[in-house]
Amino acid sequence: MTTIKLHNTKSRSKEAFAPIDPQNVRMYVCGPTVYDRAHLGNARPVVVFDVLFRLLRHVYGADHVTYARNFTDVDDKINARAAESGREIGEITAETTQWFLDDMGALGALEPTHMPRATQYIPQMVAMIADLIARGHAYAAEGHVLFAVDSWREGYGQLSGRSVDDMIAGARVEVAPYKKNPMDFVLWKPSSADQPGWESPWGRGRPGWHIECSAMSHDLLGDSFDIHGGGNDLMFPHHENEIAQSCCANPKGEFARYWLHNEMLQVEGKKMSKSLGNFFTVRDLLDKGVPGEVVRFVFLQTHYRKPMDWTEKKAAEAEATLRKWRALTAGIEPTASAAAAVVDALADDLNTAGVIAEMHKLAAAGDAAGLLAAGQLLGLLSEDMGAWAKGPVVDLSAHEAQLFAARQAAMETKDFAEVDRLKAAYTEAGLEVRMSKTGVELVPGTGFDAAKLEALA
Numbered sequence: 001m002t003t004i005k006l007h008n009t010k011s012r013s014k015e016a017f018a019p020i021d022p023q024n025v026r027m028y029v030c031g032p033t034v035y036d037r038a039h040l041g042n043a044r045p046v047v048v049f050d051v052l053f054r055l056l057r058h059v060y061g062a063d064h065v066t067y068a069r070n071f072t073d074v075d076d077k078i079n080a081r082a083a084e085s086g087r088e089i090g091e092i093t094a095e096t097t098q099w100f101l102d103d104m105g106a107l108g109a110l111e112p113t114h115m116p117r118a119t120q121y122i123p124q125m126v127a128m129i130a131d132l133i134a135r136g137h138a139y140a141a142e143g144h145v146l147f148a149v150d151s152w153r154e155g156y157g158q159l160s161g162r163s164v165d166d167m168i169a170g171a172r173v174e175v176a177p178y179k180k181n182p183m184d185f186v187l188w189k190p191s192s193a194d195q196p197g198w199e200s201p202w203g204r205g206r207p208g209w210h211i212e213c214s215a216m217s218h219d220l221l222g223d224s225f226d227i228h229g230g231g232n233d234l235m236f237p238h239h240e241n242e243i244a245q246s247c248c249a250n251p252k253g254e255f256a257r258y259w260l261h262n263e264m265l266q267v268e269g270k271k272m273s274k275s276l277g278n279f280f281t282v283r284d285l286l287d288k289g290v291p292g293e294v295v296r297f298v299f300l301q302t303h304y305r306k307p308m309d310w311t312e313k314k315a316a317e318a319e320a321t322l323r324k325w326r327a328l329t330a331g332i333e334p335t336a337s338a339a340a341a342v343v344d345a346l347a348d349d350l351n352t353a354g355v356i357a358e359m360h361k362l363a364a365a366g367d368a369a370g371l372l373a374a375g376q377l378l379g380l381l382s383e384d385m386g387a388w389a390k391g392p393v394v395d396l397s398a399h400e401a402q403l404f405a406a407r408q409a410a411m412e413t414k415d416f417a418e419v420d421r422l423k424a425a426y427t428e429a430g431l432e433v434r435m436s437k438t439g440v441e442l443v444p445g446t447g448f449d450a451a452k453l454e455a456l457a
């Protein structure tokens with residue numbers, strides 16, 4: 001059996017992955033807060049952990065992997081969105097949840113086994129909070145319940161490698177008169193009449209954000225499970241707090257054994273932000289005609305633990321590569337399993353860039369069946385993601401030869417009129433013309449029109 005190696009944030013090293021139960025490998029990933037369209041950065045962990053889900057299914061069998069990813073559908077950002085739009089909270093969260101599933105589906109993400117919504121797990125959260133109070137790890141104060149960080153100083157901060165004192169010094173912690181220690185975090189808070197709320201032993205209120213992941217992962221995956229994932233922006237405080245809650249409420253368990261964190265996404269070398277004007281959603285890209293498969297391919301070219309830079313150039317190149325690979329694999333059946341070099345690369349801490357390098361080799365060798373099997377392991381080149389590349393498959397080699405010959409002739413005659421005419425025609429048809437000393441390459445862009453090409457050239 002393939003040995004999967006994963007970089008475990010907890011040990012800061014790459015470890016051989018050994019599941020608790022190979023018959024039921026269990027993974028939890030923090031999901032979105034549903035009040036708006038997912039931006040491109042939100043999609044990165046979805047694609048990264050989708051690839052891990054696919055690899056685990058490949059190695060342990062599709063029926064032997066359980067993947068849970070939550071929807072946070074109670075949150076003050078949602079309340080604010082409801083207040084400013086005059087719409088019902090339930091309407092906003094239901095709509096946004098469906099948007100998320102549609103947009104991530106367009107990127108080829110499989111649906112997790114479980115997609116729990118926080119509001120469905122309030123009784124489990126209340127029970128866990130009551131348990132934490134009973135065990136001396138939490139206290140009620142002024143309608144709030146807080147986790148007492150001092151009750152678990154030995155464990156708190158281990159994931160991110162900081163001491164409680166460092167965290168107090170560095171963090172923007174909310175100081176409140178009812179907190180015993182400024183690092184104590186909210187498990188439950190009171191709701192006013194116009195805010196969503198549930199009855200509890202501490203009055204009508206709603207959960208803090210962190211407790212939902214502890215309650216849902218425990219309910220669905222047990223005291224101990226294999227992998228916990230998320231963006232590295234969640235490491236502190238969210239994951240640190242999840243660990244404190246889960247380990248203190250279920251001291252016999254280990255909670256998650258392997259912690260995986262993906263790095264963040266940038267756009268054209270800059271942090272994506274509304275103020276820089278480079279902020280866009282997955283839906284914006286899809287609506288612009290960028291195929292979901294192209295987005296996925298661009299993501300997978302960068303290792304998940306490195307910052308990923310989204311550029312238009314990379315998208316155009318990815319599209320050209322996928323178009324060629326789709327033409328090469330059209331009507332072909334994949335090999336029964338991806339090549340060992342492909343699986344080994346992916347099993348080496350999800351070296352997706354290494355898999356893509358192997359795919360280029362397979363394509364160059366004309367191994368279409370092997371290329372297809374490798375692509376499908378990554379969630380690429382599937383039938384249902386390929387609508388964008390449909391249409392007549394055009395062999396551009398004759399056109400490339402024609403332009404090359406015209407240029408050779410023009411070098412002799414110094415008359416470049418025909419070369420210019422052809423270049424203009426190809427550009428007009430939506431092709432990018434790349435000329436070098438040794439040859440000519442025509443690369444179809446998003447606006448490529450095969451019919452126009454035949455009429456013009």
Ligand SMILES: [Zn+2]
Binds near residue numbers: 029030
């Ligand atoms: Zn979480």
